Amino acid sequence: MAESVALSFATFVVKSLGGFLIQEANYLGGVSFQVEQLQAQLNRMQCFLVAADARPKGGEDEIIIRNCVAEIREASYDAEAAIATFVVKIGRSDQFPFVLKRYLCIFKECLALREVRLEIKAINARITDSLTTGSQTCGILNSTGVRESSSSTSMAERQRQLRRSYTHIVEEDVVGTEEDVKAVVDLLVKENTNYRVVSIWGMGGLGKTTLAKTVYKHIKISRRFKCVAWAYISEQCNTREVLKGILIKLLSPSDEEREAIGRLNPDELLRKLHQVQSEKKCLVILDDIWQDADWDSLSPGFPNTTQVGSKILLTTRNENVAKHVDQQCVLYKLRHLTEKESWELFEKKIFLRRNEGFTLNTEMIELGQAMVKHCGGVPLAIVVLGGLLATKCTLNDWKEVNENISYVLGKGTGRAGVPITEILALSYQDLPYHLKACFLYLSHLPEDHDIRAKKLIQMWMAEGIVSPSSIPTQVELKEKTMLDVGMSYLGELVQRCMVQVELTSFRKRIKLCRLHDLMRDLCLLKAKEENFLKIVRIKAFGHQLAWADSAPPSSSTTIRRLAVYYLDDHDANFIEMKNHNHIRSCQFYSFGHALESSGWQKLKLLLKGLTLLTVLDLERIITPEGVLSGRGKKFPRAIGNLIYLKYLSIRDSDIRSLPSSIGNLGFLQTLDLRAEWSLRIPNVLWRLKQLRHLYLPCFIELSCIGKLRLDGLSKLETLENFDASKCDVRCLSKLTNLRKFSGRVTPKDLVVILKSPIFNDSNSLLQYSSFTILRGDFRTEEEQSLLRKLLGCHHLRKLELQGSLNPVKKLADQFPPNLTKLRLYDTKLEEDPMPTLEKLPNLRTLYLWQNAYIGKEMVCSSGGFPKLISLELCELHNLEEWRVEQGAMPCLFRLKIFQCLKLKEIPDGLRFITTLRELQIVFSPIVLSPIVLSPSVSEELLDRVREGGEDFYKV
Secondary structure, eight states: OHHHHHHHHHHHHHHHHHHHHHHTGGGOGGGHHHHHHHHHHHHHHHHHHHHHHTSOTTOTTHHHHHHHHHHHHHHHHHHHHHHHHHHHHHHGGGGOOSHHHHHHHHHHHHHHHHHHHHHHHHHHHHHHHHHHHHHHHHTOOSSSSOOOHHHHHHHHHHHHHHHSOOOOOOOOOOOSOHHHHHHHHHHHHOSSOSOOEEEEEOSTTSOHHHHHHHHHTOHHHHHHOSEEEEEEOOSSOOHHHHHHHHHHHHHOOOHHHHHHHHTOOHHHHHHHHHHHHHHSOEEEEEESOOOHHHHHHHGGGSOSOSSSOOEEEEEESOHHHHHHHOTTOEEEEOOOOOHHHHHHHHHHHHHTTSOTTOOOOHHHHHHHHHHHHHTTTOHHHHHHHHHHHTTOOSHHHHHHHHHHHHHHHHTSSSOSSOOHHHHHHHHHHTSOHHHHHHHHGGGGSOTTOOEEHHHHHHHHHHTTSSOGGGSOTTSOTTTOOHHHHHHHHHHHHHHTTOSEEEEOTTTOOEEEEEOOHHHHHHHHHHHHHTTOOEEEEOOSSSSSOEEOSSSOOOTTOOOOEEEEEOOOOTTSOOEEOOOOTTOOEEEEEOTTOOOOHHHHHHHHHHHHHOTTOOEEEOTTOOOHHHHHHSOOEEOOGGGGGOTTOOEEEOTTOOEEEOOGGGGGOTTOOEEEOOOSSOEEEOTTGGGOTTOOEEEOOSSEEESSSSOBOOTTOTTOOEEEEEETTTBOGGGGGGOTTOOEEEEEEOHHHHHHHTTSHHHHOTTSSOOEEEEEEEEEETTSHHHHHHHHHHHTOTTEEEEEEEEEOOOGGGGTTTSOTTOOEEEEESOOBOSOSHHHHTTOTTOOEEEEESSSBOOSEEEEOTTOSTTOOEEEEEOOTTOOEEEEOTTSSTTOOEEEEESBTTOOOOOGGGGGOTTOOEEEEOOSOEEETTEEEOOOBOHHHHHHHSTTSTTTTTO
16 A cells, blocks of 8 residues: 555656656756656656556555655656756846846856756666666566556546536534534533533544534533633644634634733733633633643633633543543543444445435445444544545446555454544545645644634645646636646535535635544654654754654655644754755744744744745744834845745734845745735835735834835735835736736726726626725715726725725615625714625625714614624614614624624623524623723613623623
């Protein structure tokens, strides 16, 4: 099985090299003969891999084949690195305008050509030796008898998958937990108990987190506890971040209050958290707690009493940890599924996305039951096996999977069932080679960490896992982008139950993804086998990057991808790392720790050596200066040397300034500048001609006279946080490939923007736009005409209007039906806007803020707001009465009322909205030392919604 895994991944590397040669063809004229030889070798390599994959598994020559495959994989990597080094060297020649410097560059180009010729020649010799040995072992003497069917069939199937419309992901099914949910809920809501902790414990994969999430959402829990908070703990427990997250969830603060919480030190966080749980009935769920020390650091924030009724629900694999938290805790051991429950869960998985006509014959049922029995009643193993077989339609396919399980059993020692890791490995083994690389790329994620789906796909794009060649020739570019292809890849991994996801609230698209702990273990194991990635730590002293694991790489191992965990761990056994010149991907995780001065210097030194880097992720990197003063750091000028970089992110970091050398990054595809603070940007972004996704910071400072130019970015598909006060709006007309846009503009800017065919032509590629219009006065006919033109755009999805807007009825028929989010701020509407706005068929979020409406009465009619999910009424100072008719807002999930001081009561009609789960009425002072916030609703309303009050039944 390991041999087959290596073969599939080597196939991906070979394919990637072929695409790389095509991509860089313009630079390779000087080494054309060597490159032609390398391309011929690619064909031979593909032939060998196809033939080797067809051999019976477990033969005597397995080790020879595995070594040959590994050598082919490494040689392909080395060839790519050699060509990339050559391209980097000659790519810099365009930067020298003077004659003398140009002659020097020509001399350097000649040296670079000689070096790359010799290196590719040596690589070709290595490949020839490996192919000769492997071909003789497989019984293949030449490359003429190639079997194309397997490869071509795979490609046809892949193209069919890509042309298939994207299916929405269904949340994971749960079987056999009804009694468990009832038992745990009853333990938590029971009055006058002498315990404060309930612990769900059991082995990995039994469904502890799934059970806890079901309990978390249970109606009895929301009725019993005033506040509920969820926190992931995991092996890498960041105490301050956990405490801050719990406090924010218990208080549901405003943005200003959230910032105040963020400024509290750990001791203040512990005191405040203790105070909140001592005053209110709170439930805090601590998911996946591993060590006694983690609880010891959190425990001062939890009252050691049961008087108020606050409780803790925790999940753990270790019974001793549960007892350490509280000797009086109730231990709830999660059981394995019965055979009947196991088969029920399996059937749900294999039928989930089948056509209605699909049925299981008797033989398939027998095979299925035998395979499910090997899962030992572990839900995760059953789910993954079901996801694997959901892609198999014939009896022969099922027999092949069963034979693989039997093969693993035959290597065992008479165990009753296959280890869960082997079941998971079967699912990995079944992946096509391109999906294997997609899955292995998740190995850089720390335990219990989420990653945004778009970010993951953009990294895939940067590394060539998703490339223009991934798009079938039958599919026009207008219909499908590389981002779309990557999303379909991720969807396939989710369908196979290999990746867990969080969906968007509205369109049910994949928003976040993560790996289950056991699936992550498998991912790390395979990444190590394939030399795909290495995880290291940075120690907070010295100037060398260091290994943090017990087994450093051998001198012959070339590191390709790096995940750097900055844990500030002074006790780890570190070993110096030197061979990092071939690293293509580097991702940093700080876990909330500020990067000390020595660590920052280390990062600067690292950037100077990683000349072939294609992915650099510095998300959430912060420094002590940024934490204490908000000054942050200047980004090192050395970034300009990484001209092969294709993905760069400093999102949520405290970097405050970019160097002009960033304009050298001519290969850059994704640039995420959404930093924590304002960011100083040089006027060089227009030079990044390969850029496809640009995320500007919310607050831009310019290091130039005039406005930021973007007119050279003709390939740009995503542009977010465009600020017309800092960026030249005339440049937007040049962005002919733009598909997603969000920006802040004034009516004057909007006049220029709407003249561009990108925004007003129905044939443009733009699919999504979001506008915040500042300082508008939409009472004039000129501005109302301008607004009507914007509202007529089919791509408009989100809109915020700031400024007078009277009357709204004139625009009643102008709002686009695709509008999903609307925020009205200080619009001073005199007439009730609800009769107009409730007719928008796709509106899901509505914010009426700071005198958006200055009338006294508001009515939501029956049938109005058919898809509204979130509604916020903030600072409507004149609002006294609000009526909601039965049948209005049938999908409302979240309602917030804040600083509506004259509102007398909450609408009686809210009790008919069965979907309402979050009702936030801020009615008491919140003390965040040294800040005291005053009540935000009237005392009259406060008395009515209190327990025992006149309106409490509505709540």
